[in-house]
Amino acid sequence: MSEKKQILESACKNFEEDLVLYYYGEGPALERQRIEIHIVSCSRCRRFLDDLQRILPQVAQPAPLPQSFWDDYYSETVGKIAARHEPTYWWRDFLAPLRAWFIPAFATAAVAVLAVALLFGKVGWNDQAVRSRAALPQEVLADADQLEFFNAMDVLESLPVLEALDGAQPETSASRKG
């Protein structure tokens, strides 16, 4: 083991990085050709490449996992994605911050307004009716009285009908002339 440690030496400085790429199959064909020509004559670079060929596949071999693991993994991942993919509407996003307190607050306010209206509404309306009559000008009130007089005239015009209803003979136009 210690013997191997002693013989471990780096590749040529100009080639070491390229040898790594060569191992991985990277680089243009011309470059790869240059390396191939070089390693024929350079034992240090040949050994370096040989080490990579022995060591790196070992590091690249993780143990295969059972199919059941991947089946579980797939269904779990797809489930998580489906959970995140619920349909979304812009207005839901817009109202989302309000949703927590908006509905209870709105309901409370509505109930409070209704209660106030029921308690004070009737008194307020009556006051308003009294106050509105007092505030009317005299001319308007006089007109209102005249309106009542004209309503009474309507009753006079329908007097014959009322007499007929009482069973009395209605006064004819001829008897009125005679």
Next chain:
Amino acid sequence: MDDRRHQELRDEELVALCQQGQSEYFNVLVHRHMEKAFRIAFDFSHNTEEAKDLSQEAFLRAFSRIKQFDGRAKFYTWFYRLVVNLCLDYARRKGRVRWQSLDGIVEENPERAELADSSSMPDEQAMAGEAKRRAESTLKSMPDKHRTAFLLRNRQGLSISDIARVMKTTEATVRVYLHRAVAALRQSLVEFV
């Protein structure tokens, strides 16, 4: 969704379908990339549950950002970038990672474990076990960027140019990272192989 047809679709075609609202096609992308995503996450976390969480979070992020994918890069470089960024954040957050071997999961399935370990002699097994531990220890001790470049190349098989896109750096820088990681591994492992 026609199972056979969708398997033949390229990543970018599946992404285009997702962008048009047919999000069920994202499941094909999950199936196609889940193993690599999990492996990358495991290489960083060395913990099965955390690797699962990290890689699944990467899928969730990819799904929610799918409309931002503009097709300038390949889907897998865009997606692996999400995975690697999550892993690097995780590594920074954790500072020290708890190392758990993937063999722990395989032990639940002994037949497969036997197939995975081809060395039959006890000495060879001991050597292989020690080499594996040494490799993990070397990977753990190297800078995150060196490790990322190495894992993406050596375990995921990404090209240098793809790694550069994933790591948002130049190809020349990736070559340097890769060379340093490989040199460190050679130094620590040459006596075992």
